[in-house]
Amino acid sequence: MNICVIGAGYVGLTTAAVLAKLGHQVYCVDINEERIEKLQRCEVPIYEPGLQELLEDYKARLIFSTDVAGHISQSEVILIAVGTPSLPDGRTNLSFIYSVVDTISQSITSYKTIITKSTVPPGTNESIHHYLLEKGVSPHLFDVVSNPEFLREGSAIYDMENPDRLVVGIKPTDKKSRKIMEKLYVGLNSPMIVTSLNGAEMIKYASNAFLATKISFINEIAMICDQYDVNIEDVSKGIGTDSRIGPHFLKAGIGYGGSCFPKDVKSLIQSALSKNVCPKILSTVEEVNGSLVDLYMKKLLKEMKDLSGRRIAVLGVSFKPNTDDIRESPAVKLIEKLSQQPCMVTVYDPKAKLPDWKKDNISIVESVEKAVLNSDCIIVATDWDEFVKMDLEKMRTLSRGKILLDARNCLNPKKVSQSGFRYIGVART
């Protein structure tokens, strides 16, 4: 099929590459000229393991362009994968979505299946359908499908090629889209859950909210364990082996970040409030998550008393390993909090796109060794393999202080102590 993927970000690029691999002709379009020029030169503008290779392997079936309207006209299937960031009040900013829908309304001359991959609040796809009708587009020229994406950054290609399920929301009157969706994903061996448009949208939010809830839950349990000298790893294993609970998303630490959980939990809260439902659990999930950077600051200040003139090495800035994404990263919040203290913060991340902090007491360096050199304290803020496997003895000789704060509970406390550091995690005995 001829497919137009709109938005060449984490989701759009991965979708485009995987659909090309599945045998489709893909036009991946974006309004960001610099991004498209890079892609035309086979340069991938984001760090996602395996993406560069996949895009190169299937370049014969992949065209990158800024001609959004032109490629919409040429395609039978339109996939919308533009951003849906938070508005200041937590609702979802749908302006990028509607800008695309406007372009579609102006360029549609033959039948299109319009698939929303972006995460949008319940009711959005129904509104897109009505909006197109209001713009004078004939109902025979389109169907709107909700097909939320569940990939994780860092393992995006694997997740897209091996989804646990494909969630497809269609209108009851829509007789074509189910077949088109089966054709689109032919080759993927995953069950398809077909529901209403609102149903598919809700599945996406409920899924992210549930995972975020598991993280805040285990972080709250970790705070309690910390006071009773209980090892949180034992608790996570102990509860996670109960098949009703499951082992995933029970890793305690500095909390969740990224471009999805924070904004999607906020958006779901707003969707609930707009219908007079008071979402108590979701609000608490956010509250617990929002308290964790302060918890680690407290742990640090308890150990070091006064940060005046101290050098703090922060290892990791991205919101999780294997991505360059720093959106809503707890590490960024921690660095910003630290920089309000009279200390020097030296930051290293293997891939993250670092912001220009414009602060005299934050310096960015290009290696772990440079970050750790003469530091009074090392903080592991992202669980990159490079930090999990670092040579602790070497780090001890480079640093001048002995404190190692593991904000991801990703290091082995015994090994850290044996190398001469004082290990601080949360609930690690």
Ligand SMILES: NC(=O)c1ccc[n+]([C@@H]2O[C@H](COP(=O)([O-])OP(=O)(O)OC[C@H]3O[C@@H](n4cnc5c(N)ncnc54)[C@H](O)[C@@H]3O)[C@@H](O)[C@H]2O)c1
């Ligand atoms: N990042 C993830 O891991 C992930 C996973 C699942 C779902 N999602 C959802 O997918 C959507 C996209 O997320 P992302 O992280 O890929 O976003 P992103 O910010 O990486 O990419 C979005 C792209 O859309 C482009 N764009 C904006 N307006 C446009 C327009 N009118 N026409 C063409 N291109 C336009 C932007 O230039 C940008 O390149 C969001 O709704 C997000 O919640 C993201």
Ligand SMILES: O=c1ccn([C@@H]2O[C@H](COP(=O)(O)OP(=O)(O)O[C@H]3O[C@H](CO)[C@@H](O)[C@H](O)[C@H]3O)[C@@H](O)[C@H]2O)c(=O)[nH]1
């Ligand atoms: O036990 C855990 C698991 C994760 N995290 C943190 O949670 C955040 C999110 O992690 P992860 O879910 O792996 O990354 P994302 O790429 O944000 O993926 C989530 O958000 C995407 C966007 O909606 C969805 O598609 C995915 O299914 C969903 O997992 C990161 O900061 C992690 O460090 C923890 O603190 N503890």
